[in-house]
Amino acid sequence: MPAKLILGLCMAILFAAPLRAQGYAGLGSTAEAGFATPEHGRPLVFPRDHGPHPEFRIEWWYLTATLAGPDGTPYGIQWTLFRSALAPGEAEGWQSPQIWMGHAAATSARSHHFAERLGRGGIGQAGVRTGPFEAWIDDWRMAGDDGLRALRLTARGGDFAYDLHLNAEGPLVLQGDRGYSVKSADGQASYYYSQPSYRVTGTLALPSGPVAVTGQGWLDREWSSQPLAADQSGWDWFSLSFETGAKLMGFRLRGTRGDFTSGTWIAADGTATALTPGALRAEPLESSDAAGPEVPVRWRLQLPERDLDIEIAALNPAAWMGTRFAYWEGPVQIEGSHRGRGYLEMTGYDD
Template sequence: MKNRKRNSKLSLVRSLLVLLVITTVAALLYIDSNDVTNEANSGTRNAVVDLLQKQVFEPVLPDTAVTLPKDFRFHPEYQHEWWQYFANVVDDEGAEYGIQWSYFRIASDERKTAGWQSPQIYISHVVISSKNKVWKEQRIARGGVGQAGMIVEPFKVWVDNWCWQATGKTPFPGELDISTNEFALNLQSQAAGPFALLGENGYQPKHDLLPIAAFNISAPFISVKGEITLGDNKTTRVKGNAWMSKEWGSQLISQRQKGWDWFVVRLNESEVLTVSQYRHEDQMPYVFGSIISNSGKTISLDETQISLNSSKGSVLKGGKRVPLEWDVIIPQYDINLALTPVNKNLLLPFIIPYWEGPIEVRGSHNGKGFMQLTGY
């Protein structure tokens, strides 16, 4: 009886936490444009956006330099932090998999309180995909009670039994260990090139008129090896390449932002291309990118250098249309790419919802990459 009561209380706490996250985050990264036409939903979104735009957190300013390894730390003075990890791996028999891990912190306000009064909420998801199958799960936790958090030395971020940990002040060399009822993974990642500070020394604007920006650290050259265990309980050895980024800031969206499109492409063994497009109502998209070399050189790209176009879109389950085929042309650097998804069924129904998954790259360069699409 006591165990049933305790489980019931835990279930209630988790339900309330989910409601809090939905209220705060669904508006932060809203997806379905039909919601805009619904007066009640639009009112809720605007109220939350108003909260997010209050200057109670530190502003993201261009004269604030990103410093390594210092800025791998926890940044409670800013409203959000977002770790993302993409890996293209292959097993001993040549079968290919995409692995995605995301770790997101968002503060409901600027308080510095402990325990269940902590304003920090953590959301993490993991996805493994092959050409025909998808394995996925999400975790949500309140900071301040030990269920989730960040430690800088030795480096560690965790939620429940999901953990990325290293022995030093940076994530590398590091181990990602995740176990669910349906699948598991254990991956060892090693930096195979330097970190990159995108934009202006890590300061990345996301709008050409409004002061919307974030700080960013990227690790575009990562070698990875380890094991995955899928639905048949068979453990498979895998190895390949990965990309990791950390972003933090205090104002992620504007009132009229529709969504964004983000592409990470490994051009060859020594260069990685990243292209982002932030879409706004009644305005041209804000487009930017970078060509990152493992020699340490980063070339910043703006909208005058990048041509980014999509097809009419693929109709996915549920009738949603998402543009899954894209052309990226950068004439100055002889880049002409056609991007297509490896598995179309990666519209992820998480609290932070988006289409995200591995892509095939054809054209002037042939290879692999990842794509993230929101707002459709």
């Protein structure tokens, strides 16, 4: 059977349409027998946990960066590698049950470019390894040292490309309770940590020509087998960097039984404090259908315990990722009690 046909059949089985009713992209469906589930209190171990966890059903390496050109023009980029498993464990060659998917994007106030790659594990087309660290799908690469302190990031689509160097200026942040991140009142959870403090330099290639860029990068790492409750249809995810040096990761998971919000406050020195569920208030203020589906593109976020009351606005309301599982992802600008820049991801708005 041709490799492309095998890949297509595997993707169809793994991402079957009925799963959409069980949370965004099926992430609320019950983990099948044999898959591992996160255990509260299990410590994260590095560099091992920078690598893949084939005993879990889903996993991702997710990097965004807010950038600026020499004239101050703002840009944003995204690089993501997703791993999904047809069955727990790993095997060689075409017997591997691991399916890989890559997303890359480059966004400005006037344009949004994105690309998607699909791949199989076991045949060298895509994967992640440590010693030294490397994540790849086809010719897209995130590679560097095993501590994720220094990385080189490359990707290209039909009308864009980037080649960036990232150097961490702060510690890793363990989200939730030492890396155990609860996602619902029912207790669904994931293992989740971040490196939110990259200094970024490099080149962004657009149809108008190459642009030298500098800025800040944020890497999220997460894995689970059922991170959402069955009634949760999607999420609104914020990674925000303030001019004071502090940072905020926050999320709102939307469900028929009510929204679930949580997150982490990260001080300028990298000290992380988990938020109690409900402490973060996230209110959509304005929506746009510039990208097709109507999505909130201006928000008010409040965190009274940190005297935070801000408004967040999309740099480009049309930053829609028209990929296999479509979602909105783009850079945002922050005004109010705290100023800065960040990234917003919103899923589940295309149903």
